Structures are given as C-alpha cells and as structure tokens.
Amino acid sequence: MLGSLFYIIVFPGLIFLITFALIAEFIDRKIYARLQNRVGPPWFQPFADFIKLAGKEDIVPADSNAKMFKVAPIFALASAITAFLYIPLWKTSSLLSFKGDIIVVLYLLTLPTLAFFIGGWYSTSLYSRIGSVRSLTQLFAYEVPLFMGILASALLADTWSLKGLAEFYMAHPWFWVFNLLGFGVALISLLGKLEKVPFDIPEAETEVVAGGFTEYSGRMLGFLRMTLDVEMIAGSALLALVFFPFGLNVNPVLGFLIFIAKILFIVSLISLLRTVVARLRIDQMINFCWKFLVPLALLQLLLNLILKGVLLK
Amino acid sequence: MHNAPEFKIPIGPQHPALKEPEGFSVALKGEKILGVDIRLGYNHRGIEKAAEERTYIQDIYLLERVCGICSHSHSTCFIQAVEEIAGLAVPSRALYIRTIIGELERIHSHLLWLGVAGHEIGFDTLLMYSWRDREVVMDILASITGNRVNYGMNTIGGVRRDINPEEKQEILNGLKILEERTKYYIEIATQETTIIKRLSGVGVLSREDVLRLDAVGPTARASGVKRDIRADDPYAAYGELSFDVITDDHCDVYGRTVVRVKELMESYKIIRQALEKLPDGPLVVKAPRKIPIGEAISRYEAPRGEDVHYVRSNGTEKPDRVKVRAPTLANVQAVKHMLKDRFLADMPIVIAAIDPCFSCTDRMVHLKEQDCGSDKVINWPSLHTYSIEWHKERGIDFTQLNKKLQERFTR
Numbered sequence: 262m263l264g265s266l267f268y269i270i271v272f273p274g275l276i277f278l279i280t281f282a283l284i285a286e287f288i289d290r291k292i293y294a295r296l297q298n299r300v301g302p303p304w305f306q307p308f309a310d311f312i313k314l315a316g317k318e319d320i321v322p323a324d325s326n327a328k329m330f331k332v333a334p335i336f337a338l339a340s341a342i343t344a345f346l347y348i349p350l351w352k353t354s355s356l357l358s359f360k361g362d363i364i365v366v367l368y369l370l371t372l373p374t375l376a377f378f379i380g381g382w383y384s385t386s387l388y389s390r391i392g393s394v395r396s397l398t399q400l401f402a403y404e405v406p407l408f409m410g411i412l413a414s415a416l417l418a419d420t421w422s423l424k425g426l427a428e429f430y431m432a433h434p435w436f437w438v439f440n441l442l443g444f445g446v447a448l449i450s451l452l453g454k455l456e457k458v459p460f461d462i463p464e465a466e467t468e469v470v471a472g473g474f475t476e477y478s479g480r481m482l483g484f485l486r487m488t489l490d491v492e493m494i495a496g497s498a499l500l501a502l503v504f505f506p507f508g509l510n511v512n513p514v515l516g517f518l519i520f521i522a523k524i525l526f527i528v529s530l531i532s533l534l535r536t537v538v539a540r541l542r543i544d545q546m547i548n549f550c551w552k553f554l555v556p557l558a559l560l561q562l563l564l565n566l567i568l569k570g571v572l573l574k
Numbered sequence: 575m576h577n578a579p580e581f582k583i584p585i586g587p588q589h590p591a592l593k594e595p596e597g598f599s600v601a602l603k604g605e606k607i608l609g610v611d612i613r614l615g616y617n618h619r620g621i622e623k624a625a626e627e628r629t630y631i632q633d634i635y636l637l638e639r640v641c642g643i644c645s646h647s648h649s650t651c652f653i654q655a656v657e658e659i660a661g662l663a664v665p666s667r668a669l670y671i672r673t674i675i676g677e678l679e680r681i682h683s684h685l686l687w688l689g690v691a692g693h694e695i696g697f698d699t700l701l702m703y704s705w706r707d708r709e710v711v712m713d714i715l716a717s718i719t720g721n722r723v724n725y726g727m728n729t730i731g732g733v734r735r736d737i738n739p740e741e742k743q744e745i746l747n748g749l750k751i752l753e754e755r756t757k758y759y760i761e762i763a764t765q766e767t768t769i770i771k772r773l774s775g776v777g778v779l780s781r782e783d784v785l786r787l788d789a790v791g792p793t794a795r796a797s798g799v800k801r802d803i804r805a806d807d808p809y810a811a812y813g814e815l816s817f818d819v820i821t822d823d824h825c826d827v828y829g830r831t832v833v834r835v836k837e838l839m840e841s842y843k844i845i846r847q848a849l850e851k852l853p854d855g856p857l858v859v860k861a862p863r864k865i866p867i868g869e870a871i872s873r874y875e876a877p878r879g880e881d882v883h884y885v886r887s888n889g890t891e892k893p894d895r896v897k898v899r900a901p902t903l904a905n906v907q908a909v910k911h912m913l914k915d916r917f918l919a920d921m922p923i924v925i926a927a928i929d930p931c932f933s934c935t936d937r938m939v940h941l942k943e944q945d946c947g948s949d950k951v952i953n954w955p956s957l958h959t960y961s962i963e964w965h966k967e968r969g970i971d972f973t974q975l976n977k978k979l980q981e982r983f984t985r
Contacts (some may be wrong), residue, residue: 297698297699297702298702298703299702387583388583391583391602391605391918395605458696458697458698459696459768462919465696465919466590466591467590467591467693467694467696467922468919468921468922469918470589470590536699538697538766538767538768539692539695539696539697539700539766539769539772540695540696540697540768540772541768541771541772542771542772542917542919542920543917543919544605
C-alpha cells in the first residue's frame with residue numbers, strides 16, 4: 262500500500278512527472294530559441310513561471326459558470342497525470358495495467374482537450390468561445406490518425422494492453438522498424454493535441470488572443486500550462502513505448518536513461534517541427550489530417566496486416 | 575458551420591495582432607467574416623495643427639516623428655514642398671544622400687514587415703531571422719546618421735551630415751550581407767509550403783479594385799498596377815538612377831510578399847549606384863528663415879506607398895497649413911474589401927499585408943453625441959473647467975492643492 266502510494270505520488274508518479282515535464286518544457290523552449298537564433302530562457306524559467314502564476318490572484322469572469330471554469334484545469338491536469346501511470350516506462354509492466362489499457366490511455370489523453378473546451382466555453386468571452394470551438398474541431402481531425410497510428414502497432418502485436426505490446430516487441434526485436442510510418446503520423450497528430458505550431462490554431466495569439474485560455478489567470482492558468490507540459494511527456498512516453506519498444510527490462514539505471522533519451526528525442530523533434538513551419542488555418546488543418554495523415558495511417562494498418570500474415574505465421 | 579450564430583468580435587483597439595491601437599469590429603458567422611467596420615482615431619496626435627505653431631526648421635523634426643519607421647520619408651516629403659515654395663536649388667550631393675538614406679529606410683521597413691508577416695501567420699522563426707538581419711541596416715543607419723530611427727538628416731536646402739569614404743565602405747559591406755540573406759528569404763517566401771498555403775489566395779484585390787479604391791505602394795504593385803512615385807515623378811536623385819518597378823500579378827498577400835522581398839534587391843541596386851555616382855559639392859544651400867508666400871504639394875514613395883504633403887506658407891517663419899496624407903490612409907479602405915468572405919484566421923495577415931501604420935494615418939474624428947445626434951465642440955478652457963467640475967462631483971478638489979502649489983512657487 263505504502264509502496265504504491267510512493268509510486269503514484271513521488272516516483273515515477275506526480276512529483277517526478279511534474280519536474281520532468283517542466284524540464285522538458287525548458288528543453289523544448291531552449292531548442293526552439295536556439296533554432297531561431299535566440300538565447301532562450303534559463304533552466305529554471307518554467308518553474309519560476311509556475312510559481313509566479315501559483316502566487317497570483319485567480320480572476321473568474323462575472324458572467325462565467327464559475328464551477329465549470331474552476332474545475333476544468335484541475336480535471337485536465339488530473340487526467341493527463343493518470344494517463345502517465347498506465348504507460349510502461351523502462352519495464353514491460355507499468356504501475357497500473359489491465360487488458361485494454363491502450364484505449365484508456367488514449368481516452369485519458371483526449372480528456373484535457375475536452376476540459377480546455379469546457380473551460381473556454383464557460384468563460385463566455387468571445388475569444389475563448391472561438392478558441393474552444395476550434396480546439397474541439399481540431400480534435401476530430403487529429404484523433405483519428407493518432408489512434409490509427411498507435412493501434413496499427415498494437416495490431417501487429419495482437420494485443421489491447423500496453424504491457425502485452427511491450428512484451429511482444431521485446432520478444433520480436435527490430436519489429437518496431439515496420440512502424441516508423443505510423444510514428445510519423447502519430448507525431449504530427451501529437452502536435453495537434455499539444456496545440457503547437459503548425460496546429461496552434463485554438464490559441465493563435467494574433468487571431469483569438471489566447472483562445473480558450475484568454476480569461477484564465479493565476480493558479481488555474483498555471484495548471485492549464487502544466488497540463489500541456491504533462492501531456493507532452495505522457496504523449497511522448499506513449500509514442501516512445503509504442504514505436505521505440507527497446508531497452509526495456511534492462512538494468513533500472515540504464516533503462517531509465519534510455520527512457521529519458523527517447524522522450525527527449527521526441528520532444529526535440531516536436532521543437533524542430535514547430536520551428537520550420539507556419540500556422541495553418543483550421544480548414545487547411547482538417548484537410549491535411551483527413552487527406553494525408555489518415556491515408557498514411559491506413560497504409561500502416563494495411564502493412565501491419567500483411568506483415569502479420571507473412572512474418573507471424 | 576451553416577447554422578452558426580452571427581456575432582461581432584472586436585479586434586482592437588487593444589489586441590495582440592495589432593501593433594498600434596485601431597478598432598476593427600468584425601461580424602462573424604462561425605469562422606467566416608461577414609463584414610468589417612474600421613474605426614480610426616485612437617492615436618490622433620494633432621501633428622498638423624502643431625506644425626502650424628512651429629517654425630519650418632522645428633517642423634522638420636516634428637514631421638519626422640509622424641512615423642517611427644518611415645521618418646525620413648515624411649521629413650523629405652515636407653522639405654521638398656518647402657524647398658519648392660522657396661525656390662531653392664538643392665545641391666546634388668544632398669539629393670544623393672537623401673536617396674541613400676531613403677533606400678536604407680525602405681530596406682529596414684521591408685525587413686521589419688517580413689518579420690511581422692511571419693508572426694501574424696504563426697511563423698516566429700521568420701520573425702526572429704529577418705529582425706536579426708534588420709540589425710545590419712539599423713547599424714548602418716546609426717553610424718551614418720547617429721540614430722536608428724528619426725535620423726535628423728534633412729534640413730531645408732540640403733542634408734546635415736556627409737557620407738565619408740569609410741562610411742561608404744561600411745554600407746557596401748552591409749549590403750553584401752543583406753543581399754545574401756535576402757536571396758534566402760526570397761527562396762523561403764516562394765517555396766515554403768505552409769507560408770504559400772497561408773498567403774496565396776488571401777486578401778485578393780484585383781487590378782480594377784486597386785484603381786477604384788486608389789491603393790498605393792506594394793499593395794497596388796502586387797496587383798499589377800505599375801505605380802511608383804520614384805519612377806512616375808522622380809524626386810531626389812531617382813531620375814539619374816536606373817531601377818525596375820517590381821510588380822506581380824498574384825493580387826493577393828503572397829504577391830505583396832514577393833513584391834516586397836524583390837524590392838529589397840532593387841534597393842540594394844539603387845544604393846550601390848548612388849554611392850558610386852555620389853557627386854562632390856556642398857551639402858546644403860542657405861535657406862531663408864522666412865519662406866515666401868506660396869503653396870506646394872510634394873509626393874514621395876515611402877516604403878508603404880505614396881506619401882503626400884501639402885504646405886501653404888504666408889510669408890512668415892511658420893507655415894500657414896501643413897497637410898499629411900500617409901500611405902496607410904489610401905490603403906485602409908482596401909482592407910475592408912479584402913476581408914469580405916474570408917476566414918477570421920486571415921484577418922491579421924490581411925491587415926498586416928498593407929503594412930499599416932495607424933499612428934501616421936490617424937486623424938480627428940468628429941464625434942456626434944449618440945443620444946441626440948448633435949455636435950458638441952469643446953474648447954480648451956471649457957474642457958479644463960469641465961474636468962475640475964467632474965472631479966469635484968466625485969469628491970476630489972484640486973483648488974486647495976493649486977493654491978498650495980502657487981504659494982510654494984511664489985515663495
């Protein structure tokens with residue numbers, strides 16, 4: 262009992278996750294800055310930002326539904342953290358697991374977006390409403406390729422649980438190479454989930470100020486920003502497990518280092534992608550997802566079906 | 575989206591997309607723009623009136639501050655009118671130096687615009703890169719004139735500072751770097767997929783609309799209208815220099831971007847020629863303190879388009895009337911037309927594409943009282959008394975404070 266409480270709260274749960282998420286935010290911002298020829302923030306900037314926001318007054322708009330407005334950020338953060346607990350990190354087993362937990366993780370990673378929508382919608386500002394409707398519209402475009410990309414890998418392993426998936430790929434090393442197309446699709450979809458350029462349409466500063474976050478301030482804004490960081494880690498950890506399932510079940514220290522390296526690789530890919538492109542329009546984004554990402558994900562599914570018939574007979 | 579409710583959102587007077595206060599009230603249906611109302615007047619500074627209260631020499635520095643970016647344009651445009659009234663023959667070395675500063679200013683303005691455009695479409699990398707390179711031209715301007723903006727180079731009858739051989743070499747070295755970078759930007763702007771996606775087909779303004787709405791500068795040239803004061807009505811040294819007027823027939827924001835980056839290359843060409851041909855001679859002719867009676871209109875191709883100044887003198891050392899028509903005023907009506915039936919996401923870049931400078935263009939708005947529709951004009955003394963009464967009603971009385979202050983000063 263005490264052991265699992267330690268796991269959930271300290272390591273690799275809440276405290277480790279939040280620290281790591283903030284460090285990852287720093288790394289993302291630093292790489293982004295260096296690629297743009299800027300100096301970038303000092304390492305403690307994300308921590309300082311969070312502490313500053315936590316110390317500020319929470320302002321709730323008079324017309325808003327105060328209850329929904331206040332609950333949404335906590336709800337978002339909690340679901341992103343919970344998702345992380347289901348993902349095996351450097352072992353084939355995770356803290357919590359059962360048959361079908363892939364679906365639960367994907368569902369838990371969708372919840373923050375819904376919470377952003379609810380928070381934005383109930384804050385009643387026009388900018389927030391446009392932003393939150395945009396984030397929901399975007400959800401329908403990137404979720405399908407993301408799910409298909411990840412489930413294609415699970416299809417090859419013939420399992421619905423992350424544990425089974427990890428065990429399969431440990432037993433069949435180098436099979437992950439076949440899933441690289443799916444990784445590309447899932448990574449680009451992840452940019453949509455994290456609302457980063459080119460898919461930062463819901464919070465496009467020059468159009469809708471800060472989108473759904475416009476009316477948020479103080480601690481609640483801090484939670485929302487932390488949700489995005491935690492989501493980045495949880496999403497990267499999921500991609501790392503599904504698409505790079507190697508170096509699991511080795512010596513814990515080595516395994517931990519491999520895990521960190523995988524996450525940082527994915528985070529730096531995200532920073533690189535958001536440096537080199539401009540923001541798309543919402544209609545262009547939906548077209549792109551359905552015309553390019555979905556067919557590619559379907560191709561990956563087809564490939565895995567054929568592989569399953571040929572290699573695993 | 576078809577049944578989305580109609581609503582109005584305010585873009586401005588305070589909004590992250592706008593660098594200066596200006597009101598755009600956008601009627602939306604979902605993401606579609608139904609119509610836009612533009613309201614000027616948030617940044618009116620009464621410069622035209624202030625110019626009448628100052629001498630011609632003081633006015634040069636005042637009018638230089640009409641705009642932070644095209645400061646040289648406004649001061650040159652003003653003194654050209656004054657010199658015409660006074661019948662001064664400006665030495666040709668001064669004209670060449672004015673041309674060089676004018677073109678350096680165009681380079682800095684266009685690079686600034688490129689960065690802003692990048693930011694408006696969420697491409698911050700372009701902003702960081704082009705603003706870094708803009709520092710090269712800013713440094714050149716600072717070392718020639720002593721200032722990064724508001725150069726103070728012009729005076730009636732000539733210029734105040736010379737360009738010596740070392741400075742000439744410095745300009746040429748800087749141009750080499752800038753030219754190389756500009757080639758890279760032309761490549762980016764014409765090849766990067768997301769930029770093309772966001773820019774092409776957005777903010778379409780056909781050739782006929784340009785002529786009907788009288789758009790000027792790169793906005794007009796991007797629709798295939800060859801309208802450039804430097805070539806149409808040469809001033810300063812432009813008549814003796816050879817350059818092309820860049821036009822494009824895309825008629826959209828993409829075309830405006832292409833025109834601006836290509837104009838950068840023309841500017842480098844003009845500066846090189848001007849430095850080479852730079853004649854010897856005096857910098858300035860002596861101008862009379864009192865300008866004889868007369869009036870003149872002067873035109874100048876500012877980075878944003880045609881700038882027009884009208885000056886009327888009454889034989890004293892102060893002008894009788896100064897009228898400024900900044901290029902943004904000519905282009906701002908086109909924005910309304912360009913935004914029709916577009917998406918909200920296109921709004922920032924369409925506004926930015928005319929390279930607006932709202933503080934230059936702002937003018938007095940005559941307000942009518944909303945309830946009764948009658949005019950109300952209030953002069954300075956009555957405004958003063960009104961404000962004292964207004965504060966008194968709210969329990970703040972300044973009369974005691976005033977007395978105390980006066981006692982202190984008299985003591």
